[in-house]
Amino acid sequence: MLALTAVSFLALTAVQAPAPKPVTPTSIVEGAPASAWTDIPAEDLLVMQLTGGKRVVIQLAPLFAPVHVANIRALARGNWWEGATVYRVQDNYVVQWGNNESERPLPAGVVEKPPAEYARPQAGLTVHPLGFEDPYAAKAGFASGWPVALYDDGYASLAHCYAYVGVGRGLSPDTGTGGELYAVIGHAPRHLDRNIAVVGRVIEGIEHLSSLPRGTEALGFYGQESQYVPIERITLASELPAGDRPAFQYLDSSSDSFAAYVRARANRKDDFFIRPAGGVDLCNAAVPIRKTPAS
Amino acid sequence: MLALTAVSFLALTAVQAPAPKPVTPTSIVEGAPASAWTDIPAEDLLVMQLTGGKRVVIQLAPLFAPVHVANIRALARGNWWEGATVYRVQDNYVVQWGNNESERPLPAGVVEKPPAEYARPQAGLTVHPLGFEDPYAAKAGFASGWPVALYDDGYASLAHCYAYVGVGRGLSPDTGTGGELYAVIGHAPRHLDRNIAVVGRVIEGIEHLSSLPRGTEALGFYGQESQYVPIERITLASELPAGDRPAFQYLDSSSDSFAAYVRARANRKDDFFIRPAGGVDLCNAAVPIRKTPAS
Numbered sequence: 001m002l003a004l005t006a007v008s009f010l011a012l013t014a015v016q017a018p019a020p021k022p023v024t025p026t027s028i029v030e031g032a033p034a035s036a037w038t039d040i041p042a043e044d045l046l047v048m049q050l051t052g053g054k055r056v057v058i059q060l061a062p063l064f065a066p067v068h069v070a071n072i073r074a075l076a077r078g079n080w081w082e083g084a085t086v087y088r089v090q091d092n093y094v095v096q097w098g099n100n101e102s103e104r105p106l107p108a109g110v111v112e113k114p115p116a117e118y119a120r121p122q123a124g125l126t127v128h129p130l131g132f133e134d135p136y137a138a139k140a141g142f143a144s145g146w147p148v149a150l151y152d153d154g155y156a157s158l159a160h161c162y163a164y165v166g167v168g169r170g171l172s173p174d175t176g177t178g179g180e181l182y183a184v185i186g187h188a189p190r191h192l193d194r195n196i197a198v199v200g201r202v203i204e205g206i207e208h209l210s211s212l213p214r215g216t217e218a219l220g221f222y223g224q225e226s227q228y229v230p231i232e233r234i235t236l237a238s239e240l241p242a243g244d245r246p247a248f249q250y251l252d253s254s255s256d257s258f259a260a261y262v263r264a265r266a267n268r269k270d271d272f273f274i275r276p277a278g279g280v281d282l283c284n285a286a287v288p289i290r291k292t293p294a295s
Numbered sequence: 296m297l298a299l300t301a302v303s304f305l306a307l308t309a310v311q312a313p314a315p316k317p318v319t320p321t322s323i324v325e326g327a328p329a330s331a332w333t334d335i336p337a338e339d340l341l342v343m344q345l346t347g348g349k350r351v352v353i354q355l356a357p358l359f360a361p362v363h364v365a366n367i368r369a370l371a372r373g374n375w376w377e378g379a380t381v382y383r384v385q386d387n388y389v390v391q392w393g394n395n396e397s398e399r400p401l402p403a404g405v406v407e408k409p410p411a412e413y414a415r416p417q418a419g420l421t422v423h424p425l426g427f428e429d430p431y432a433a434k435a436g437f438a439s440g441w442p443v444a445l446y447d448d449g450y451a452s453l454a455h456c457y458a459y460v461g462v463g464r465g466l467s468p469d470t471g472t473g474g475e476l477y478a479v480i481g482h483a484p485r486h487l488d489r490n491i492a493v494v495g496r497v498i499e500g501i502e503h504l505s506s507l508p509r510g511t512e513a514l515g516f517y518g519q520e521s522q523y524v525p526i527e528r529i530t531l532a533s534e535l536p537a538g539d540r541p542a543f544q545y546l547d548s549s550s551d552s553f554a555a556y557v558r559a560r561a562n563r564k565d566d567f568f569i570r571p572a573g574g575v576d577l578c579n580a581a582v583p584i585r586k587t588p589a590s
Contacts (some may be wrong), residue, residue, distance in 0.1 A: 030506040092457050118569070133428035133574040161514060162387050162482040172569050186505075187457040187482050187579060191563055191572040207386040207509040210481075268486055272471040274413070274467050277486040281430040281576070 021195055022271070025264045029288045032257035037249040038145065039292060043248060044069075044085040045237035046076060047202070048097075050086075051230050057237075057246050058183075059164055059289075063125075064158040065117035065197045068167055071110050071178035072199060076236045078107025080179060085228035086212060090220025092186030095209040096168055097231060098179050109235035116175050117197045119155035127156075128253045132266065132279040136190045141263075143251035147282050150191055155264065156200040161188045161283035163206045167197040185210040188283040203248055203289045247292035260290065307333040311589035317566070324583045332544040334587060337363075340532035340541060341371060341495070343392075345381075346525050351500035352532075353460055353478075354584075358420075358439055359453040360412035360492045363462055366473040367494060373402025375474060380523035381507060385515025387481030390504040391463055392437040392526060393474050401472065407495045411470050412492045414450035414452045421449075423548045427561065431485045435577040437548035437557075442577045444488055456483045456578035458501045462492040469530045474491065480505040483578040498543055498584045511522050541589035556583065 004135065021027065037199070046058040062069040075081060088096035096229050106112060125143040127150065134140035137149035147159045160282065165183050168175035173195060183202050202209070212229060215222040222228055237245045264287045267276040315359040315444040316322065341353040370376060376394065383391035401407060422445065429435035432444035435454070442454045455461065460478050464471035470492060478497050497504070508523060510517040518521055532540045546553050561575040 080570040091505055116569075135427040135429065135575075136572050137309055139406065146341050171566055186309075190576065191560070192581065193569075193572065194570040195568055210386055211384075211506055211508055245316070265486070271466055271491055273486075274411075275489045279430045279432075280486065284336045284486065 009178060019126075020086050022269045023260075024268070024270050026263055027105045028261045028264055029251065029290075032251060032255070032261075032288075036252050036255035037254045037290070038258040039249060040248045042238035042245055042247070043073065044200075044235055045248065046072065046234060046235055047240065047246060048205075049232040050208055051232060054205060054208040055246075056208055057248070058200050059203045059248065059250075060200040060246060061146060061158055061198065064120055065167075065199045066144065067111055067114040068117055068176070068178045068197045068199050071114060072108040072181075073236055074107055075076075075177075076234050077239065078097060078106050078110070080110075081231060081234040084231045084234065086209070086231065087228050088217075088219065088221045089185075089209075089214050090210045091214045093184070093189060093220065095130055095185050095212060096180060096184040097229075098168065098181060099261050100180065106179075112177060113173075114175050114177065114197070117174075117266040118194045119151070119157040122150055122154055122156045124243055125156055126254055128258060129286065130262065130280070130282055132281070132294060134282055136193060142258070142285075142287065145253050145287050147285075147287065149282070151194075155194075158194045159188065159282055160192045160196075160198060161201070161286070162183055162186070163202040164188075164198055165200045166192065167199055169196060183209055187237075190283075204246065227267070232245070241252035249290055249292050251288040253287065258288075261285070305548075317564045318325045318378045318555075318559060319563070319565050320556055323556045323559055324585075327546060327550070327556075327583075329588075331547050331550035332585070333547045335498075335543045335545060337533035337535075337540055337542070338368065338531055339495075340509075340543065341367065341529060342532055342535065342541060343528040343529045345503055346527060349500060349503040350541075351503055352498050352544065353495050354498045355495040355544075356493065358452055359415055359441065359464075360494045362406055362496050363411040363471070363492045364413055367405040367476075368531055369402050370472075370474055371529050372534065373405070375399060375402050376526060376529040379526045379529065379558075380521050381504070381526065382510075383477070383514065383516045384507045384509050386509045388479070388515065389461075389477040390480050390485060391475060391477040392524075393463070393476060393548065395475065401474075405472060407467075407472060409470050409472065409492070412470075414446070415450040417445055417449055417451045418557075419461045420451055421549055421551060423557075425557065425575070425577055425580065427576070429458070429577055431488060437553070437580075437582065440545035440548050440582050442580075442582065443486070443503055444577070446489075449487075454483065454577055455479055455485050455487045455491075455493060455580070456496070457481070458522070459483075459493055459499040460495045460497060461487065462494055466492060478504055485578075500513060504506040509549075509574060544555060544585055544587050546583040548582065554582075556580070
């Protein structure tokens with residue numbers, strides 16, 4: 001009985017049974033046709049190699065923060081992050097990395113004071129509505145594979161969900177160059193939406209960041225340099241030899257499969273769930289990502 | 296400038312300035328009168344000691360799951376968790392511990408099949424409304440220091456927020472004894488509300504759980520026993536010598552300070568924030584907890 005408790009607790013897939021398998025978020029994603037998946041361009045993939053062979057892959061979001069994303073590409077190409085570290089881990093909040101307190105000059109092409117890309121016009125976005133209330137915005141939904149909060153002023157922001165990546169900045173009017181980045185490792189701090197440039201999300205290896213020791217200084221900074229976690233290199237996938245490039249796809253938020261996936265996230269009906277929630281919040285319907293299948 | 300970026304990024308407290316300090320969630324909590332704080336009874340505190348001197352303190356919630364909480368007290372008094380381990384760590388989901396797959400007999404007084412304490416009548420609860428929409432329930436609020444989701448059927452559930460503790464169970468009708476427990480270590484999995492007994496929350500030391508290495512088996516189980524994290528002991532604070540007992544208080548959710556705190560969480564106005572959200576979700580207004588001040 002206790003073995004059953006452990007093994008079946010929170011099981012995400014259906015158990016074997018003669019009855020038809022229930023439709024689950026997992027079964028919908030696994031059954032989605034190839035046409036529902038969209039390739040992520042190699043220049044939108046930032047590969048961060050930590051010590052110990054730990055790889056973190058970040059998908060960039062030029063649709064929402066084009067100048068910051070262009071900066072990040074230029075910082076990577078200019079090898080600006082050489083010697084960078086993870087220097088801050090605040091529980092239930094963020095992991096932050098870069099060249100903290102460095103005076104390192106910015107590579108050519110980096111815009112020193114980017115515009116405040118904290119929201120963008122809704123015009124031009126094709127939004128699949130979440131279909132449930134959002135406590136932070138007038139509406140919530142998904143556009144081109146990204147979770148978006150939609151405001152009454154006609155603007156949309158990329159939401160601060162788990163594993164999403166933003167740009168550290170000082171007090172306004174500073175907007176950050178993109179040199180100092182953070183990833184969310186706790187409950188979505190949605191109050192940061194429209195206050196910071198969100199530039200993408202970790203799509204592989206978030207566990208290498210979220211399991212790091214928490215910093216014990218204020219705001220989770222590590223107190224001693226010996227605690228800093230070395231970053232071996234940060235490279236755009238498009239700069240890697242073709243054979244070494246990671247390749248990923250996201251489930252197109254305008255596909256039927258995506259709509260079915262969101263409905264299933266809101267109404268879990270596998271053998272474990274007794275009462276489907278009948279709703280889901282924006283950050284609990286994580287956009288499905290997969291490695292590009294071998295063709 | 297980069298130093299500023301790092302130090303002031305996401306600063307939660309006001310920077311020094313000649314202008315009056317803005318009212319922040321932190322300043323409200325720090326300024327709350329002693330009368331706004333409520334002592335947590337020692338028999339509601341479960342002290343879990345991990346190897347390496349790491350202490351985790353859990354506040355139990357008898358108001359919501361009285362039979363499961365009584366079981367947990369009996370399991371602790373009966374030393375049922377001797378030899379227990381943390382055996383599952385699933386990223387952005389849960390850390391789970393207990394005597395997985397053990398056939399250890401239950402101590403006297405433990406109810407083997409507790410009722411399904413997944414929700415309770417709203418009658419009898421004094422609810423301070425959150426004041427913003429909830430994607431999962433008809434309304435959300437706080438009762439006796441706990442975040443609650445309120446449904447149209449007249450029931451209330453304790454919400455699965457970050458650090459909240461639930462009871463592992465098998466498939467229904469199993470409800471779990473309380474011997475296998477988990478804590479949330481990611482974005483609130485609110486779809487578990489009304490499906491599992493929530494019995495409390497980690498109020499100290501969640502970082503000792505959330506920073507553990509993730510399990511690589513299905514659902515985050517550790518694949519090898521050598522990965523299991525030993526638990527030295529689990530004890531009720533009321534069973535400890537008076538001098539060794541941890542003592543905590545929560546900010547009373549019916550106090551003026553609590554109401555001001557929630558308003559401030561929804562409308563952050565320190566020097567860092569440009570656009571206050573104007574809203575907050577239930578799990579982002581964490582109930583303030585503090586160590587009981589020396590009298």
